[in-house]
Amino acid sequence: xxxxxxxxxxxxxxxxxxxxxxxxxxxxxxxxxxxxxxxxxxxxxxxxxxxxxxxxxxxxxxxxxxxxxxxxxxxxxxxxxxxxxxxxxxxxxxxxxxxxxxxxxxxxxxxx
Amino acid sequence: xxxxxxxxxxxxxxxxxxxxxxxxxxxxxxxxxxxxxxxxxxxxxxxxxxxxxxxxxxxxxxxxxxxxxxxxxxxxxxxxxxxxxxxxxxxxxxxxxxxxxxxxxxxxxxx
Numbered sequence: 189x190x191x192x193x194x195x196x197x198x199x200x201x202x203x204x205x206x207x208x209x210x211x212x213x214x215x216x217x218x219x220x221x222x223x224x225x226x227x228x229x230x231x232x233x234x235x236x237x238x239x240x241x242x243x244x245x246x247x248x249x250x251x252x253x254x255x256x257x258x259x260x261x262x263x264x265x266x267x268x269x270x271x272x273x274x275x276x277x278x279x280x281x282x283x284x285x286x287x288x289x290x291x292x293x294x295x296x297x298x299x300x
Numbered sequence: 301x302x303x304x305x306x307x308x309x310x311x312x313x314x315x316x317x318x319x320x321x322x323x324x325x326x327x328x329x330x331x332x333x334x335x336x337x338x339x340x341x342x343x344x345x346x347x348x349x350x351x352x353x354x355x356x357x358x359x360x361x362x363x364x365x366x367x368x369x370x371x372x373x374x375x376x377x378x379x380x381x382x383x384x385x386x387x388x389x390x391x392x393x394x395x396x397x398x399x400x401x402x403x404x405x406x407x408x409x410x411x
Contacts, residue, residue, distance in 0.1 A: 221399075230402065231389075231401040246397075246398065286332055286352075291346075294342065
């Protein structure tokens with residue numbers, strides 16, 4: 189089944205403890221991106237990647253890092269999480285060109 | 301910067317009713333527009349994708365239209381069912397690297 193897989197689905201952590209949310213797609217998509225969803229603000233882009241080793245900032249990149257060493261994986265790294273990063277996170281991918289996006293099931297992160 | 305607005309924010313209808321969800325965007329230079337469904341606490345499921353050159357797309361009881369010149373898209377749901385209850389999001393793709401979302405319409409279909 190073609191899909192975007194995120195792990196973990198739920199995570200509670202403490203301020204300052206580094207964490208990584210993984211994202212993997214099995215569709216050979218070139219483009220991948222991360223979004224966060226907050227009440228009243230909708231979904232906002234954090235980082236995106238046009239292909240392997242090519243990443244760039246989205247609208248809200250502060251406090252996050254990403255890497256794209258392989259085409260299928262695009263992990264989101266929070267080096268020192270803070271409570272304002274408590275949110276629902278989504279990974280998405282698509283083919284290059286005017287194609288639609290496929291989203292993962294989301295990761296609900298709580299930073300206390 | 302692209303701004304996407306969805307009205308109404310919430311909608312309740314009796315089962316069997318036909319309904320229309322609205323989406324407007326400020327920058328008409330879009331690649332495409334995509335409608336998603338989100339169930340509480342869940343991921344986004346793609347419903348329909350309309351390319352900028354298209355006027356509408358249909359899938360089952362769903363029909364989405366696009367009017368680029370006026371910056372509007374509508375999602376029409378025919379013969380609504382309780383299982384259609386969810387939040388519906390529209391997203392306009394502008395440029396190569398971003399998807400701009402509305403804040404959604406929360407639909408409740410009452411049996």
